[in-house]
Structure formats: structure tokens, C-alpha cells
Amino acid sequence: MVTEPMPTAADMGRVAVMMGGASAERAISLASGQTCLDALVALGVDAEAFDPLPRPLADLTAFDRAFIALHGPGGEDGTMQGALESLDIPYTGSGVLGSALGMDKLRSKQIWQALGLPTPAYRVVTSADSSAAVAQALGLPVFVKPLREGSSLGTTPVDHEDDLAAAVAAARQYGEAALVERCIVGTEYTVAVLGDEILPPIRIDVAEPFYDFEAKYRSEATRMTIPCGLSAERESALQGLARDAFAAIDARGWGRVDVMADERGDFWLLEVNTIPGMTDHSLVPAAAAAHGLDMATLVWRILLTSWRHGEAT
Secondary structure, eight states, X not given: OOOOOOOOTGGGOEEEEEOOOSSTTHHHHHHHHHHHHHHHHHTTOEEEEEOTTTSOGGGGGGOSEEEEOOOSTTTSSSHHHHHHHHTTOOBSSOOHHHHHHHHOHHHHHHHHHHTTOOOXXXXXXXXXXXXXXXXXXXXXXXXXXXXXXXXXXXOEEEOSGGGHHHHHHHHGGGSSOEEEEEOOOEEEEEEEEETTEEOOOEEEEOXXXXXXXXXXXXXXXXXXXXXXXXXXXXHHHHHHHHHHHHHHTTOOSEEEEEEEEXXXXXXXXXXXXXXXXXXXXXXXHXXXXXXXXXXXXXXXXXXXXXXXXXXOO
């Protein structure tokens, strides 16, 4: 069997690094995109920034492929992926279906449940009037989240029933419904996926009440512990669960799976991020570094997910 040579920087042609956009995560996307752009330019790739907020998508026809560093609705939810496919432009990461499912916390959980993968019990709330019923069904504490948003925006931990209505209202600022999820008390882990590889899991220790926007992007007190402290057997089980969860929603190329371990050590799937952050506080670069990959190599590997897009990666 003849193995095709790996593409070079020149083979990639002109690359649009898509960053910014109109979502609530615009600022983080600009930071992620700049990190990726700097790495690509250093590698000799003909890359430039492309912000779809001020520029028409028709301008993308001048490029050979797209490196998507957009976060949140409009960039990470299948919308941009569909537009790029209609323009016949290869792009990094998951396709339309995997992107849409990854952004939709409810649909992800429904698929995992159907496959017998563990995820916390939940209710979908469209009105604060049902707070008492939700609290009774799930117990307290709970997490209240927007159905389709990233970076923990609109997410609130709730310990008392009296606070539930306000948390639902906060989540519904990002959409008409909120996801109320049973709180798993224990340790949070995240597992990065890069092509066919599952990178070393990270244990997340935060000073904030949970791993919120502040802890993710600003706090210097957030600790990313690698090795994560699990036994080899338990770490392998965690990686296997992440692989299964990622594949279940048709996610491809690269991404991140967030998992909680309860006080008994059982793992519970929270969500998949199909375009995780790439800032100096971000988890995927930290996992890659622990795996021996510097930022330039990581970004190159992500760019390779656009090569022959549509085939298995």
C-alpha cells in the first residue's frame, strides 16, 4: 500500500483563520484566532485573519481552506461549517452535524443516554414558573445552563430553590430555554481529542465556585493538573469514555470532552467542545504540551484536519 506524502505548508494554499464573529464569545475567539494565526505564519503557511462580522462570506472564495477559531453560535454550531461546504472550502474540525450537536447540550445528552453513556439527569425549563417542580425532580444543588452557548456564559450553580428562577432567567438571556442539570459533586476533568489521539486528561482545580468564564480565561488561581492523578486504569477508562462521547455526536478532527467524577469515582459526561479555546489559559494547548506537542505543532495538526475534509480524520 502506497502512503501519500504529508502535505506541506505550501500545499495548504491560502488559509483564512476565522476569528471574532458576532457571538458572546467574540473576544475569546479573537484571542484564540490570533494565537493560531501567529503559529501558522511562523510555520510558513500563507494565512491571514478573517472576521466574518465585518466581512462578507463571499470573500472566502479567495481562500483555499479555513481554520475555524470561532466560538459559540454562528461559528461553532454548524452554521459556518454549512456555509463553507456550500462554498466548497475545506475547513478544520467537525462537520455540520457534529458541530451542531456539540453546541446543543440537550441533543448531546439525549444521544449519550440512548447509547448508555453516563450523563447527569436534567430538565429543560422554558419558564421560571416550573422551578419548584424541577428542584423536586432533580434535587439540589443543580447547574443551570443555556442550551446552546459556550465558555460557561449564562451558567449558574444553584444550591437553594429560591435562587433557581433567577438562574433560569440568566440562562434564557442566551436562548428561550435553559438546561437544569443535577450537580455532580466531585472532581472535574477534561480530555482533548486530536485526530485519532486522545491526549492526557487534565484535572481542573479552581478557586471560583466552578469552572466559569473567569476561571477559564482570567484567573491565575486556576490549576490544570497533568498527570491528572488517576491510576493508569482509571485514566484509560476516562479517555475511552471521552472517545465514545466524541464519536457519538459525530465530532471529528479535534475538540474537548468535559467530564465530572463523583465522590464514588464514577464518570459523568458534561459536554463536548468542538472548537475549544486556544489562548494561553486554554486546556487543549496544555494537554498537547504534556503530550510533547508545542503550540505550532498543535496548530499544524489542527490545520491538517482540513486536508481532504469529509474523509475520516
